[in-house]
Amino acid sequence: MSDRFTPYAEKMRADGLSESAIRAFEGNFRALERNETGLIPETDLAPVESLPSAETLPVPDAASLTLLLRRTVVIKLNGGLGTGMGLEKAKSLLTVREGLSFLDLIARQILHLRQSTGGGPVPRFLLMNSFSTSEDTRALLAKYPELGAPEELEFLQNRVPKILTDSLTPLSWPEHPDLEWCPPGHGDLYASLAGSGWLDKLLAEGITYAFVSNSDNLGATLDPALLAWFAESGAPFLMEVTRRTAADKKGGHLALRPRDGRLILRESAQCPDADAAAFQDIGRHRFFNTNNLWIRLDHLKETLTKHGGLIPLPMIRNSKTADPRDKNSPAVYQLETAMGAAIESFPGAAAIEVSRARFAPVKTTSDLLIIRSDACRLTPDFRLELHPGRHGVPPEVNLDNAHYKLVDGLDLLLADAIPSLLHCQKLTVKGLAQFKPNVCINGTVSFNNPGPQAAPIRPGEYEDASYPLLP
Numbered sequence: 001m002s003d004r005f006t007p008y009a010e011k012m013r014a015d016g017l018s019e020s021a022i023r024a025f026e027g028n029f030r031a032l033e034r035n036e037t038g039l040i041p042e043t044d045l046a047p048v049e050s051l052p053s054a055e056t057l058p059v060p061d062a063a064s065l066t067l068l069l070r071r072t073v074v075i076k077l078n079g080g081l082g083t084g085m086g087l088e089k090a091k092s093l094l095t096v097r098e099g100l101s102f103l104d105l106i107a108r109q110i111l112h113l114r115q116s117t118g119g120g121p122v123p124r125f126l127l128m129n130s131f132s133t134s135e136d137t138r139a140l141l142a143k144y145p146e147l148g149a150p151e152e153l154e155f156l157q158n159r160v161p162k163i164l165t166d167s168l169t170p171l172s173w174p175e176h177p178d179l180e181w182c183p184p185g186h187g188d189l190y191a192s193l194a195g196s197g198w199l200d201k202l203l204a205e206g207i208t209y210a211f212v213s214n215s216d217n218l219g220a221t222l223d224p225a226l227l228a229w230f231a232e233s234g235a236p237f238l239m240e241v242t243r244r245t246a247a248d249k250k251g252g253h254l255a256l257r258p259r260d261g262r263l264i265l266r267e268s269a270q271c272p273d274a275d276a277a278a279f280q281d282i283g284r285h286r287f288f289n290t291n292n293l294w295i296r297l298d299h300l301k302e303t304l305t306k307h308g309g310l311i312p313l314p315m316i317r318n319s320k321t322a323d324p325r326d327k328n329s330p331a332v333y334q335l336e337t338a339m340g341a342a343i344e345s346f347p348g349a350a351a352i353e354v355s356r357a358r359f360a361p362v363k364t365t366s367d368l369l370i371i372r373s374d375a376c377r378l379t380p381d382f383r384l385e386l387h388p389g390r391h392g393v394p395p396e397v398n399l400d401n402a403h404y405k406l407v408d409g410l411d412l413l414l415a416d417a418i419p420s421l422l423h424c425q426k427l428t429v430k431g432l433a434q435f436k437p438n439v440c441i442n443g444t445v446s447f448n449n450p451g452p453q454a455a456p457i458r459p460g461e462y463e464d465a466s467y468p469l470l471p
Contacts, residue, residue: 007170012160027312028160032317036315038317044257047285048285048287054226054240057228058225060227071206073207074124075213077215079183084363092133105378109382124202127154128156128186159181162320216361219384235296236346236348238350238351246282251288252266252267253287254289255285313339369410375395389423395441397426430446432454440460445464449471
């Protein structure tokens, strides 16, 4: 360990972080020291031409499914605060439908699966919380004692030191010590599982398969057909991917690395400028990662051991200020990794094409409006899915960031009612407005209020036009 990294190791040990977390952070720090760019040129890649489809998979019989569920854990990534939408609590506590939050629906999904398969307390259920989300999450889960004690349903995501850009030394801020730390991205899953002891505990319980997804993606439920296929395949790692559309062209894609035949992920930050056109060619690079992953825990243990306790993942370097609210505070690097990038670390890793219904994350208030509207429906097993009348295509919603970027603004827009978006192709709202009951949006519709006072969007059908609003 070099002298330059020693202060980081000491700082992390003093904070109670595991050796797995320290080794993972050291791997990223070494990459930063080497000034690695992480760029992957198009010449190093080949497109993935075709993949098996989950749509054709048979559902296992009840007895087989029960046996598989006994060997399975469902892990939800639940460390995000939703600060981009103005939240100061776990994003998964946001109300989605019928007074239920993301976390309510996830809990009910697990309980429904257990009841419908008669398998008792299986599958296992765990949340990867952060220091910021743990307390609120535990409080909500107390409503569901059938799941188990809240403290037995979580392990904590690590945190890592911020790095001063001018000296590569740890940021020190005694007045605000919490600002010295940052989250390490969801690639921390592997170090957190190992360092918390949960990986060994699960393996000791006979649990072999893990299904991992984000808590803000209610389409990502445990699919029995996928579980059976994964178990039968023998693959150590399986990524669910779906077709890229024009709206996804700037997002990361799956690719093949010819030199070793492995599947890899390439994010936009890893693409040289000269290859931007090829990166955005959705006919060439057809698939993107949904962040729904299936992992063989015994193979994960072997891979961690092989690499000295870490999964080698590409480092993502983010340039920030020490205090995000103070642009004059010291410049720092925040180092992150993405869990899907681990696909290249497992020989024999696979990918499977899934329906877009399994990818419905909520990143903005526009996304939140869609899932609260009748464009989506809540199924008896507590899945949230697009209404069949949408034919698999969600409406496009663009809300004015000046007024609706934060959840408080969206709540004012929807204070009286949520509009019907069942037959909406595209909705745009500019300026202050408020939907009244019985508003139906058909086709492509925009509303514009240039004035300073909120204007009502009155009851009625609106279709394929731009409507000026008056207070």
